[in-house]
Amino acid sequence: MTDTTIISPMTGMLTASPFIVARHIAKAFGGAQALKDVSIDLLPGEVHGLVGANGAGKSTMIRILAGLNHPDAGSIEIDGQRTNVVNAQAAAALGMSFIHQELAFVPGMTVLQNIMLGVPKPSRFGLTDWSAIAREVAPIAKRVGITAPLNASVKGLSTAENWLINICRALVRKSRLIVMDEPTASLSASESEKLFTIIRDLSRSGVTLLYVSHRLDEILDLCDRVSVFRDGRSVDEFSRAGLTRQKLVESIVGKGLGETVKPVRAETSREVVLDVADISRLPRVKSVSFALHRGEVLGIGGLVGAGRTELVRLIYGADRPDGGSMTLSGKAFRPKSPSAAVKAGLGLVPEERRAEGLVLSKSVLFNLGLANLDSLVSGKFVPLLSRKRQAHMATETIKALAIKTQGMDQPVGRLSGGNQQKVVIGRWLRRGPDVLILDEPTRGVDIGARGEIHKMIRQLAQSGMAVLVISSEPDELPDLCDRVLVMVEGRVVRELSGDELSRNAIVEASYEVTKQGVPA
Amino acid sequence: MSDIPVSGRRLTPQMKAGLGIFARYATILGLVAMILVFSLLSPKAFPTLGNFTNVLNQASLAMIIAGGLTLAVIVGELDLSIGFAASLHGILVTGLIVHDKLPIPVAVVIVVALGALIGLVNGFIVTKIKVNSVIATLGVGTILTGFAFAYSSGVPIVAGVPEAFLQLSLGRWLFGIPNNIVVMVVVLGALWTLVERTSLGQEIQAVGGNAAAARLAGVDVDRIKILGFVVSGMCAALTGILLASRLGSGTASAADSYLLTAFAAVFLGSATLRDGEFHVLGTFVGALIIAFGFNGLNIFGAPTFSQYVFQGTILIVAVGLSSLGRSLAES
Numbered sequence: 036m037t038d039t040t041i042i043s044p045m046t047g048m049l050t051a052s053p054f055i056v057a058r059h060i061a062k063a064f065g066g067a068q069a070l071k072d073v074s075i076d077l078l079p080g081e082v083h084g085l086v087g088a089n090g091a092g093k094s095t096m097i098r099i100l101a102g103l104n105h106p107d108a109g110s111i112e113i114d115g116q117r118t119n120v121v122n123a124q125a126a127a128a129l130g131m132s133f134i135h136q137e138l139a140f141v142p143g144m145t146v147l148q149n150i151m152l153g154v155p156k157p158s159r160f161g162l163t164d165w166s167a168i169a170r171e172v173a174p175i176a177k178r179v180g181i182t183a184p185l186n187a188s189v190k191g192l193s194t195a196e197n198w199l200i201n202i203c204r205a206l207v208r209k210s211r212l213i214v215m216d217e218p219t220a221s222l223s224a225s226e227s228e229k230l231f232t233i234i235r236d237l238s239r240s241g242v243t244l245l246y247v248s249h250r251l252d253e254i255l256d257l258c259d260r261v262s263v264f265r266d267g268r269s270v271d272e273f274s275r276a277g278l279t280r281q282k283l284v285e286s287i288v289g290k291g292l293g294e295t296v297k298p299v300r301a302e303t304s305r306e307v308v309l310d311v312a313d314i315s316r317l318p319r320v321k322s323v324s325f326a327l328h329r330g331e332v333l334g335i336g337g338l339v340g341a342g343r344t345e346l347v348r349l350i351y352g353a354d355r356p357d358g359g360s361m362t363l364s365g366k367a368f369r370p371k372s373p374s375a376a377v378k379a380g381l382g383l384v385p386e387e388r389r390a391e392g393l394v395l396s397k398s399v400l401f402n403l404g405l406a407n408l409d410s411l412v413s414g415k416f417v418p419l420l421s422r423k424r425q426a427h428m429a430t431e432t433i434k435a436l437a438i439k440t441q442g443m444d445q446p447v448g449r450l451s452g453g454n455q456q457k458v459v460i461g462r463w464l465r466r467g468p469d470v471l472i473l474d475e476p477t478r479g480v481d482i483g484a485r486g487e488i489h490k491m492i493r494q495l496a497q498s499g500m501a502v503l504v505i506s507s508e509p510d511e512l513p514d515l516c517d518r519v520l521v522m523v524e525g526r527v528v529r530e531l532s533g534d535e536l537s538r539n540a541i542v543e544a545s546y547e548v549t550k551q552g553v554p555a
Numbered sequence: 556m557s558d559i560p561v562s563g564r565r566l567t568p569q570m571k572a573g574l575g576i577f578a579r580y581a582t583i584l585g586l587v588a589m590i591l592v593f594s595l596l597s598p599k600a601f602p603t604l605g606n607f608t609n610v611l612n613q614a615s616l617a618m619i620i621a622g623g624l625t626l627a628v629i630v631g632e633l634d635l636s637i638g639f640a641a642s643l644h645g646i647l648v649t650g651l652i653v654h655d656k657l658p659i660p661v662a663v664v665i666v667v668a669l670g671a672l673i674g675l676v677n678g679f680i681v682t683k684i685k686v687n688s689v690i691a692t693l694g695v696g697t698i699l700t701g702f703a704f705a706y707s708s709g710v711p712i713v714a715g716v717p718e719a720f721l722q723l724s725l726g727r728w729l730f731g732i733p734n735n736i737v738v739m740v741v742v743l744g745a746l747w748t749l750v751e752r753t754s755l756g757q758e759i760q761a762v763g764g765n766a767a768a769a770r771l772a773g774v775d776v777d778r779i780k781i782l783g784f785v786v787s788g789m790c791a792a793l794t795g796i797l798l799a800s801r802l803g804s805g806t807a808s809a810a811d812s813y814l815l816t817a818f819a820a821v822f823l824g825s826a827t828l829r830d831g832e833f834h835v836l837g838t839f840v841g842a843l844i845i846a847f848g849f850n851g852l853n854i855f856g857a858p859t860f861s862q863y864v865f866q867g868t869i870l871i872v873a874v875g876l877s878s879l880g881r882s883l884a885e886s
Contacts, residue, residue, distance in 0.1 A: 373770050378773070392768055401761075420752050
C-alpha cells in the first residue's frame with residue numbers, strides 16, 4: 036500500500052496529509068462488477084469533484100464510504116489508519132456526512148429537531164435539553180444561512196433550505212467530510228450560488244467536500260481537484276489549474292474505444308405512428324416533441340433523472356401531461372390509463388423489471404399471458420382459459436425468444452435477469468402493439484442476453500412495429516437505434532442520426548448546458 | 556438495496572425446500588391429524604356420516620363468506636365489513652319478508668344486490684378516494700351496524716317469520732343434501748372457476764401478485780379491486796340470509812363473529828398447497844379445519860372460553876404459516 040504516492044495538490048497550500056485514502060476498491064453486485072479498481076484520496080479542506088457517466092461507479096463508491104456497502108477488495112485509510120467502515124453509524128463516528136438528492140428530513144418536526152435527527156443529544160434529568168441544544172446550534176445555523184426560526188416547522192421550507200438543514204446537521208456532528216450528491220439538481224441559480232458560498236466557507240474552515248455532479252460547469256467553478264470514474268475505474272484526477280470542460284468530457288467519455296461500425300439500415304418508413312407535440316409535465320418533462328415512424332427504433336438517451344422515464348409514463352397513460360398533445364396513427368391520443376394505452380396499441384417494458392414488469396411468484400406462462408388474455412380463452416357460453424392455447428402461446432414464445440426456463444410453469448422469479456426481461460418482452464411480442472416502449476431493456480442483463488434482446492428489438496422494428504428505447508448507457512443506443520434523442524433536464528436537446536449518431540455524441544449532448552436555474 | 560448480511564442463520568436450500576413442503580401441507584396434515592385424534596377419542600360420536608354432514612352444513616355459511624373474502628384478499632385488500640354486513644343483511648331479509656310481505660325470492664335478490672352495492676362502495680372508497688382498505692371497510696362495517704340497529708331498533712325480528720324462509724337453510728332439496736352445503740358448493744365452485752379458469756381470474760391474480768406490473772401490462776387495476784369487494788359483499792349477503800333463515804330471526808350482530816372465522820379460514824387457506832398465496836380451495840380447507848376444531852371441542856364439552864382461545868390461536872397460527880410460506884417462496 037505504501038508504494039502509491041499521493042498526487043501532490045496543485046499549490047503548496049494543501050500540504051496536510053490526506054484525510055481519506057481509498058486504494059484499489061472493487062465491488063460486485065451479483066454478476067455485475069460495479070467497481071473494478073477505484074482509488075481516490077481526499078485532502079482536508081478541499082472541494083473534490085467526482086464525475087462520471089451513469090454506472091461509472093460513483094454511487095457505489097459513496098455507499099462504500101458511507102458504510103452501506105462493503106468492498107470486495109481494496110483498502111480505506113482514514114487519517115493514515117486502515118479502517119473498515121462497517122455501517123452508517125461507524126461512518127458518522129468517523130466524521131463523514133452524506134447528503135443525497137432525497138433529503139433526509141421529517142416533515143412534521145421543527146427545524147431544530149430535523150437538524151438534530153440522529154445526532155446524540157444532551158439530556159437533563161433524562162429529558163432532552165432542547166434549550167441547550169438550541170443555544171449550541173443557533174450559531175451554526177446562522178453560519179450556513181438558515182433564516183427560518185429553529186422552532187418553526189420544516190413544512191413549507193424550500194429544497195434549498197432543506198439542504199441547509201442537512202449541512203447544518205453535518206456541522207453539528209462536527210463532520211470532517213461532507214459528501215454532496217447532485218446538490219443543485221433541484222435548486223434555482225441563485226440558491227445554487229448561495230450553496231457555493233457556503234461550500235467555499237466550509238472548505239476554508241478545513242471541512243472536506245466531495246461534490247458529485249453532472250453539471251461540469253459547477254465542478255470547474257467550485258472544485259480544487261476532480262476525479263473521473265469510468266466503467267468502475269478511477270481513470271483521471273485533475274487539479275483545477277488548466278482544466279477545461281472539453282478535457283473533462285473527453286475523460287468521462289473515454290478514448291480509444293473506437294466507434295462501432297453501424298450496420299447499414301434500410302430506409303425506415305416515413306409513416307408516422309406516434310406523434311408527440313410539446314408534451315409537458317413540470318418539472319420533469321418540458322415541452323418534448325418528436326415523431327415515431329413505423330419500423331423505426333428511436334432511442335432516448337441522457338443521464339439518469341433527465342426526465343426520460345417520466346416522458347414515457349405520459350405517453351403510456353400512467354401520468355397525465357399538463358400540456359401538449361399526441362396522435363397515434365393519425366388520431367388524437369390521450370390515454371387515461373395504461374390499460375387505455377394498451378387497448379389503443381401501445382406496449383411497455385418498464386424500467387424496474389421486478390417491481391413493475393412481472394408477478395414474480397407466478398409462472399412464466401402466467402406472466403406471458405398477462406397482455407394476451409383475450410386470445411387465450413375459448414368456450415361458447417362461459418369463456419374459460421384454454422390450457423391448450425396457453426401452452427401453445429407459452430411454448431412458441433419461449434422458443435422464439437430462447438427463454439431459458441425449466442418449463443412454462445416455473446415461477447418467473449427464479450429466472451435470471453436476462454430471461455425475466457425476455458418474458459416481459461415476450462408478452463408484447465405475442466400481442467404485437469403498434470408502438471413498443473422499452474425502458475432500460477438491458478439493465479442488469481448479461482452480455483449474451485443483451486445481444487439477443489437487441490436482435491429481438493431490431494426484428495420487431497423490421498416487422499413494422501415502432502419502437503422507442505430508453506437507455507442510460509450511451510454504448511447501447513448507437514448500435515440499436517436509427518435515431519436518438521438526447522434529453523437533458525426534461526428537454527430534448529439534440530437529435531442524432533446517421534453519421535452523427537455515436538456514443539461520444541450522445542455523451543457530449545448529455546452534458547449540454549440547458550438554461551439552468553429556470554425556477555421549476 | 557444494501558448488502559449488509561441479514562442477521563440470523565442461513566438455511567441450506569435443502570432445508571428451505573423441506574420447510575416449504577412442510578408449510579404447504581401442514582394445514583392438510585393438521586386437518587387429517589385432528590380428524591384422527593377426535594375419531595380415536597370419540598369413536599362413537601365423531602367419525603359418523605351424520606356428524607361429518609353436520610360439520611360441513613354448519614361450516615357452509617362460514618365457507619361462503621370466507622370464499623368472498625378470498626377474492627378481496629387476492630386482489631390485495633382486506634374487507635373487514637363482511638361480518639357486520641352479513642348481520643345487516645340477515646335483519647333486512649327477515650324484515651322485507653315479515654314486515655313488507657315481499658316474496659322470499661324477491662327479498663333475497665334485493666339483499667344480495669345490496670351486498671354487491673356495499674362492495675361497490677367499499678371498492679370505490681379504497682380505489683378512488685384511496686383510503687386504506689382496513690380503515691375503509693371498518694368504517695363502512697360500523698356504519699352498517701348502525702343501520703342494522705336503526706332498522707330493528709335493537710329488537711330481533713322473530714314473530715311471523717314464515718316456515719318457507721326457514722326451509723331456505725334447513726331444507727334438503729337436492730338428493731337430501733342440506734341446502735347450505737349445496738349453496739356453498741355452487742358458490743365456491745363458481746369462485747374457483749372465476750379465479751383459476753377465466754381470463755378475468757388471471758387479472759385478479761395479477762393485481763394481487765403485483766399491482767404495478769398488472770397496471771403496466773394493461774390491466775384496469777381499480778376495476779379488478781372493486782370487483783373483489785363486490786364479490787366479497789355478495790357472499791356476505793348470502794351468508795347473512797342463510798344465517799337468518801337458520802336462526803329463524805333477524806338479529807343485529809348475529810353474524811359479526813363470522814369476520815374472524817372468515818379471516819382465519821382465508822389465511823389458513825393461503826398456507827395450504829401454495830406458498831402464502833390466497834386461493835379458493837385453500838379457504839375451503841381452512842374453513843374445514845376450523846369447523847372440525849369447533850365440532851371436536853363441542854363433542855368433548857369443552858367450556859366456551861376454550862372456543863375463543865381456539866379461534867384466536869388458529870388465526871395467529873394461520874397468518875404465521877401464511878407468511879412463512881411467502882418468505883420461503885421469495886427467498
